[in-house]
Amino acid sequence: MSGLDGKRWHDMGGALAGPIPQDDHDFALWEKRVDALMILASGAGHFTVDGLRRALEDMGEAAFETMTYYERWVAAINQNLLEQGVYSIAELGEKMQAVQARGETYGEASNAG
Amino acid sequence: MPHDHHDHDELSPSGHPYRADQDGPLSYWQVMEIAVRELMIEKGVTTAEAVSAQIEAMDARNPAHGAAVVARAWVDPAFRARLLADGSAACAEMGFDVGPMRLIAIENTADVHNVVVCTLCSCYPRNLLGLPPDWYKSRAYRSRTVREPRKVLSEFGLELPAGVTLRVHDSTADMRYLVVPARPEGTADLSEADLAALVTRDAMIGVGVAKAP
Known part of the structure; x- marks a missing residue:
């Protein structure tokens, strides 16, 4: 959200905020995979870190507050790959449906059998 | 309470809880x-x-890589000079490929303390130190580190003396910062490996200092 100062929401340096959260976590496999997909997609020349950031910033502040870090990343990677025509929305929809049908946990759904 | 339920107590090798969404x-x-x-x-x-x-x-990337670089800079003045001149090249000398982003090493002294933030996103020397901690990416750290850095450092348990200049470095997507903490006193006799063990991740971000021996 742009405030009266004209800054976009992600330009948060200098804003007021609460205490620094001290909790940390080890990344889950699916999060590490998202990280890897970004590096591999950009390494293959499909988009750059600037493309990732553009999608992340355009998602807006609500996404920042409600989605986890790698949830936002996978959404941004997907958006860039769609824009680049690596796959179509129809292909994505079919694939997501197929993945969903494999099971109820990440482990089950990861196994294409 | 006897036989407490331990479902949520399992810690990973690094001492953090596994995220439940596995x-x-x-x-x-x-x-x-x-x-x-x-x-x-x-x-x-x-x-x-x-x-x-x-x-x-x-x-495989973790703060021990950065710690090895810092310890080398402490014991080898020529390496220190090369690190401060070109962080990427100096890390490459030690076999650490920090990638295409320029790595800039900034040195803490008796008079100057440095701390690193990325206010716009979460840029971090991940190719040297591994992935950033969650707090580094938080709204609170990104917002406040350029506004009230001494207060932020105090939340990490670091009270800087009033006479010490505090420099806050805001990363961009094209370069990365590594803080070279000051070498602790009483370490003259330590080996390079023992020195590296004193260099924490937080010290290389600048929200902490190197551990005492």
């Missing part, structure tokens, strides 16, 4: 990750082996 109900975004990954493989963008190799490579 085996919880499949989330929409996990479905998207699997779908995107499989489509990338089917379209020839990458391979399953490349994804695994990339994860392995990232898992």
Whole structure:
């Protein structure tokens, strides 16, 4: 959200905020995979870190507050790959449906059998 | 209470709780990750082996790499000079490939303390130190470190003396900062490896200092 100062929401340096959260976590496999997909997609020349950031910033502040870090990343990677025509929305929809049908946990759904 | 339930007490080797979503109900975004990954493989963008190799490579990066660089700078004045002149090249000398982003090493002294933040996103020297801690990416750290840095440092338990100049470095997507903490007193006799053990991740971000021997 742009405030009266004209800054976009992600330009948060200098804003007021609460205490620094001290909790940390080890990344889950699916999060590490998202990280890897970004590096591999950009390494293959499909988009750059600037493309990732553009999608992340355009998602807006609500996404920042409600989605986890790698949830936002996978959404941004997907958006860039769609824009680049690596796959179509129809292909994505079919694939997501197929993945969903494999099971109820990440482990089950990861196994294409 | 006897026989406490320990379901939520399991810690990883690094001492952090595993995030519950490893085996919880499949989330929409996990479905998207699997779908995107499989489509990338089917379209020839990458391979399953490349994804695994990339994860392995990232898992292998950790703060010990940065600590080894700092300890070398402490014991070798010529290396220190090269590190401050060109951080990427100096790390490469030690076998650490920090990638295409320029690594800038900034040195703490008796009079100056440095701290690093990325106010716009979460830029971090991940190729040297591994992935950033959650707090580094938080709104609170990104917002406040350029506004009230001494207060932020005090929340990390670091009270800087009033006479010490505090410099805050805001990263960009094109370069990365590494803080070279000051060498603690009483370490003249320590080996390079023992010195490296004193260099914490937080000290290399600048929210802490090197440990006392």
